[in-house]
Amino acid sequence: MWLFAWQSCAQELYIVTEHLPPYQILNDDNQVEGLATEIIRAALELTPYKYQIHIYPWSRAFVMGSKNVNTCIYLISNSAERAKHFQWVAPIVSTNDYFIALSNRTDIQVSNIEDIKNYKIAVLKDDRTHHLLLRLGFEENKNLYIINNPYSMLKLLITRKNIDFIVTDTVMLKYRAKFNNIDLKLFEIYFKLNKNPVNLNFACSLNTPLKTINTLKAAINTIKENGAYQKILQKWQL
Secondary structure, X not given: OOOOOOXXXXXXXXXXXXXXXXXXXXXXXXXEEOXXXXXXXXXXXXXXXXXXXXXXXXXXXHHHHHHOOOEEEEEEEOOOOXXXXXXXXXXXXXXXXXXXXXXXXXXXXXXXXXXXXOOOEEEEOOOHHHHHHHHOOOOEOOOEEEEOOOOOHHHHHHHOOOOOEEEEOHHHXXXXXXXXXXXXXXEEEEEEOOOOOEXXXXXXXXXXXXXXXXXXXXXXXXXXXXXXXXXXHHHOXX
């Protein structure tokens, strides 16, 4: 049954995200799937809204999700800088970010974040880790190497000898290694970036009606309470 069925006029939501396996994946038929996408779709099925989901480069998705009418975005972390630009619907998953290097790098010696500044780190442009590292004193073109998509992060680490670390979570590390048929033992976690788990959220633009936000919140709460959310996590073995 639809939540808030009294909303007789079913508006259409435009939902944007990035390609970030296994959370969001653009398949061969140009359809968006993945762990987080399944959660979003399950919640939206409980609402009266029609919707479209599209994948864009993160920088473009961020602008669309913050400014366009009836537009939402996932997965996005909250921060002091971002808080005022979105209406925050609900956390979808939580994660931890790690500095990952090749396990055969016997020359790497790090015990704190300052040590890591002596190495070259590849990060996704405008990703939460990109901005966090900038705030921590890392510098582009010095110890930060900026990439525009996450498709080949592991291969980049293997093939580019000037890249010492990538920053990712263990879920994406395992998925990318399996998808690219790369032995997971080639990689080693050297340091945890965040002190506490980071919530990755579903959020909508300030130009989305509050009534819509409340409907979406109720739908996500419902799938978390009725077991549908947990079944999706179990399906993806997370």
